[in-house]
Amino acid sequence: MWSNSIGKAFVVTCFGESHGPVVGVTIDGCPAGLPLSTDDIQRYLDLRIPQEKEVVSARREPDIVEIFSGIFQNHTTGAPITLHIRNKDVKSADYEPMKDIVRPGHADYPAKVKFGGFSDYRGGGRLSGRMTAAFVAAGAIAQKLLSTFGVDVLAYTSSIASVAMHRVPELDIVRKMTLENSMRCPDPVIAEKMRQVVLRAKSEGDSVGGVVECITQNLPVGVGEPIFDSIDSELAKILFGIPAVKGVEFGAGFQSTRLRGSENNDQYVINDGKIMTLTNNSGGVLGGMSTGMPLLVRVAFKPPSSIAKEQKTVNVSEMEETELGVKGRHDPCVVPKAVPVVQGMVAISLADLMIRGGMIPRILKS
């Protein structure tokens, strides 16, 4: 009914509810010997939510991570690592009136049909975006592990509504600039336009979506287990696990359907004794395996469903049409918050595939 675990070698199991005592995650299969402290995780949690109050929901969680297992003498032991993040700023009462009125765009209606009367509906329960705090925490460990092998995962906001970056930015720019603004966009000029779009939507009781782009550098060739656990299959699967995602594409993606083969094929050359391609329309993946070129994935986020504007809907217990404007605390745009989530999710999947492919050993050198 629920499916709470992902991965085969680096297995992430999440648990908890939006308004329960904790959101948590167990990472099973992290190699032994990785230096790891709460700080390594905390700094990602601290960055998850932009500080600018105007552009995000009013729910404010300190998001302090606690580690309960799997660490000994400041290193991972290879045993499962369980993490908790306590929920503090909970206003369950906000959700009482909506118990029977299904919110358009949210999962309320199918969840009600599927899970029946026992579900924790407070704040979306287990379907809440709050779960992504656990993904970010697990992703922090995956990123620490990947970085040990020189692999660097970087996400950023590529577009919000119609305001878009028109080319893939330099990675150094991404690294330096993404966290400099509340939009998580490496181009400050575009970021400011995005911000205006978000504020306008908010002021009109509405919301906007956008695209998060994620680039992974220095991935070895051959990551991905074809046929079914190909790198694109695995990334797509985990990315659609993030609330509000409606599309995933690699490299030229949907655009490649309008190119000729001769344009779209990435031609091989030798550069400094290394095989490379002149273009990267494949997004660094061929036949479900990494090519050694930067891995480029683009993730479409729809505009948040909770809006103040009144919309038609239905009271399902009385089977009556009604209208609803969603009160309470919600985001006018989830894209900036989604940036570290995408980054973490990609890292989790790559860590899993690299271990499976033998590129990361189960015991690191001490």
Next chain:
Amino acid sequence: MWSNSIGKAFVVTCFGESHGPVVGVTIDGCPAGLPLSTDDIQRYLDLRIPQEKEVVSARREPDIVEIFSGIFQNHTTGAPITLHIRNKDVKSADYEPMKDIVRPGHADYPAKVKFGGFSDYRGGGRLSGRMTAAFVAAGAIAQKLLSTFGVDVLAYTSSIASVAMHRVPELDIVRKMTLENSMRCPDPVIAEKMRQVVLRAKSEGDSVGGVVECITQNLPVGVGEPIFDSIDSELAKILFGIPAVKGVEFGAGFQSTRLRGSENNDQYVINDGKIMTLTNNSGGVLGGMSTGMPLLVRVAFKPPSSIAKEQKTVNVSEMEETELGVKGRHDPCVVPKAVPVVQGMVAISLADLMIRGGMIPRILKS
């Protein structure tokens, strides 16, 4: 290294190579009591490849299916069903010269790095599009099973290069018209334009891509197991297992990133005592579960990588740049062939999720 199985309840394991004796598949977990004969599978295999020679590769396989287990008195028994499709029209010699020269856009380069010297490279070996014959066979069983529960999966060509249908067609039209032309497009006028685009590309030694759209009707509400085995996660995963796929989106997909929440949210109404939505921007999926509206997924296929035009590449054993125009038998466009593959893959995933969700019992009524 390879990953050959997919599904948790309706488990599909494929095997075989492009130039080996067979391409085969085992379906484990098909409920007992489904009437099934080779004809039910053969008719999908017969439709897989458009009959018009000009638009497809010259490799011609009769694709006769044989069943080896799991059927008793013309019904499934619940035991694993193993199917073979023999390979007959094999020209392995074509591939000898390309052993060391990696074809741009193909998986040759990462496969060589990943699998080393023991792989069967003939015709792409296990990475060949030929594997999709097994997917179509397994998909035939899934469709037979789904149809018993009133669920109908229909795919068609939505665009080739820049020639596109601009709206989702009526399903009756799709059902009647899709197989009437070699482009598998339900609109005959657009189909003819697509055909011209394909023929032009072919005559220029080039290739074109396109989008396959797949609609599933009558899916019950609540199919999909959030968080990680959500309906969109599972479909995306299996669809990226098809060679040449570069993007997957649901409903308004990437377009939804440019809509306001008030435009994108599908508002609920009651129609004939049933809860429905006025629009279907969600593509029939919310929170990873089906909503009861038609499930709409769009799949981007890149232009085939094998083209006659000369392209830069590398001889990897001599680490030398060279040029390659791919000889032999190849498709100028795989989109029409991909239509039944997408349809089968979607059906496999939905069968799996419906069994998992208790919507299809393990023993059908006798």
Next chain:
Amino acid sequence: MWSNSIGKAFVVTCFGESHGPVVGVTIDGCPAGLPLSTDDIQRYLDLRIPQEKEVVSARREPDIVEIFSGIFQNHTTGAPITLHIRNKDVKSADYEPMKDIVRPGHADYPAKVKFGGFSDYRGGGRLSGRMTAAFVAAGAIAQKLLSTFGVDVLAYTSSIASVAMHRVPELDIVRKMTLENSMRCPDPVIAEKMRQVVLRAKSEGDSVGGVVECITQNLPVGVGEPIFDSIDSELAKILFGIPAVKGVEFGAGFQSTRLRGSENNDQYVINDGKIMTLTNNSGGVLGGMSTGMPLLVRVAFKPPSSIAKEQKTVNVSEMEETELGVKGRHDPCVVPKAVPVVQGMVAISLADLMIRGGMIPRILKS
């Protein structure tokens, strides 16, 4: 390297170390709608360790369970349930001298070779019998679930050293008497003999083993998924996960190898309109499925490896022979403590198989 999860539908993932902050467990897949409180779990933890100090280790943990997720309004929601039991009475210093001297009969030597330098060796780390507290907690939930369906799992001490019960006792006696003595043996006379054997071994710096028997009543016919997840396969697998187990048999078990077919076959009769067998040499399992007769499994526990007596061993870092008498707190016999562990493990496995077999629904009636 480690394998910390078991089950396919009722999935139990354990974590924690003997001397870490907690021992914990996540139960994923418990059906929604089961009334559940900490009390339901606490009472099993309270019974885990006999109160008579003389017969058990001096380590004394209060073993208070805490629930972090998956419960709403005193019922399970179907979401993962995470439990912690804090470790309090930890004496890590006891284990320093044994860091390099491998204890005979313990896992120290293979663990050292397998996991290398990063493992938490304190008190056996993750290989400690302490992990069984988590099994008992998860088993408590499984038993609550099974009891809802009338299924009753009962374990007891059948033999210690050579003191044995010679026939399977009446279940009412088992239910009433097992917890009345510190040996967990339903026959008080035999229990007292067992106690003497344990005390004698202890006084001589030695230890003794024994057999735990477990009977399950009212199991429906057909539990177990042949071929590989048969009821005997699954129970054997989980039972060998308990430290110190060296053998598992069903019904007449090894004794059946000395019977003729005509003696061993359980003949069918009709009793009160129900199909039964005259004997139960099969132990309630045929072809890997339950027969409806009581399920009887017997589990052999070796004598504890930690003994005060000096024994030959090796200092592995200096590759030098030495002698070792194990100091610190240890049990002269683990059999009484193993009784609730066996009972819990059997319940976990049966809950998993009954859900998989459709005998327990995913949402209980409210």
Next chain:
Amino acid sequence: MWSNSIGKAFVVTCFGESHGPVVGVTIDGCPAGLPLSTDDIQRYLDLRIPQEKEVVSARREPDIVEIFSGIFQNHTTGAPITLHIRNKDVKSADYEPMKDIVRPGHADYPAKVKFGGFSDYRGGGRLSGRMTAAFVAAGAIAQKLLSTFGVDVLAYTSSIASVAMHRVPELDIVRKMTLENSMRCPDPVIAEKMRQVVLRAKSEGDSVGGVVECITQNLPVGVGEPIFDSIDSELAKILFGIPAVKGVEFGAGFQSTRLRGSENNDQYVINDGKIMTLTNNSGGVLGGMSTGMPLLVRVAFKPPSSIAKEQKTVNVSEMEETELGVKGRHDPCVVPKAVPVVQGMVAISLADLMIRGGMIPRILKS
């Protein structure tokens, strides 16, 4: 309902029915680069059934293996290997009268309840001992793989009825003598006594059971993934998948429950610079991991259930008591046939665990 796959890295999926066209198996995850031909498999199939007609069932299958995938230039490629063994000597009519009368000791009754009306009941269908031909074929590949790493798996008959070998024999003797007699017992004198016991049981319309012992030599230290996929858990699980198995024990097994810790503990010494133990009561497994000493597992087989003697039973469709003497072709003792099956099953499980533990790489050196 059925569970047809086992293993996580070396995954064996079996299919087929006793009276269907084939019994087959897919091995997924066999490392690339293993030299393999049909002969490597055929020789195990040829040895499966003792040639002496008097001691085995009259059903005679040539058991010719065919390979359909995964082999290229006489080596495994790492892709799935599918094998078929055709069924030829099928007498389905024998089973018609027994359709409704459940045979004591067989799985007929639970199978009928569990699988209902669609199962293939001919010759036991999928629950037939015939499935073990597929296990032997898969086991042959596992043994070829293990032998490449110096690991040698040897099974033999240890007892039949009350005729038993009283100590573990020398492995050279096992290797040389086991196949010299139809009992598969390395001691020819005991073998002859066993043979007399079997013939006597047969002449009296009855059957006998026995114990198969299996020793694995040269296993590296640390095979097995604690906690749940420990070496003993995994072996026990797969061994209970063989029809007629009622008990599994390691080393001193149930006997260890009657030993003191000081007797049962295997003391460590250094021998030729290698750490060894003076005894092997552990059977080569501690904490779920191999110790480097010979791995010793003992498997109890009950007497075959099909006997000519009349026994009470029930006609389940008419719910009427009746008597049944099983006609047709059956074995008076399955133990000799079980020897290569146990050997194959142990090898499959060890291959899986050694790959998982990194002791066998995914690509062998070419």
